[in-house]
Amino acid sequence: MNKFSTSVIAAVLLSAVSAVSAVVVAAEVPASLDAKNCKAEYPKASLINEEQGDVKMSFLVAADGNVVESKLEKSSGFKNLDKAAMKALSGCKFKPGTKDGAVAQTWTKVDYSWKL
Secondary structure (H helix, E strand, C coil), X not given: CCHHHHHHHHHHHHHHHHHHHHHHHCCEEXXXXXXXXXXXXXXXXXHHCCCCEEEEXXXXXXXXXXXXXXXXXXXXXXXXXXXXXXXXXXXXXXXXXXXXXXEECEEEEEEEEXXX
């Protein structure tokens, strides 16, 4: 292999590494929620019936941190717990996500555990 071929191969490899790095920088960072500052009230009927479980949800969070849309991904097994978690967390303020380094509307997943 001559000096020219080695230089070309090195340049191609460097270009590939740079392209991969650019993709990493351009990645989407989802919105986040400070769960300590956003809690749902345990539904009274669920307390009486000793219902517990984990609710998995997705939220579309606007650039201003407000929830635009919400989806139930996995039920706790109890409608009252699912509804209470969705309602409470939909009203919470999120830290907005980013796309390409700029604040943007993004989807984020949140798990909420109901435990007695």
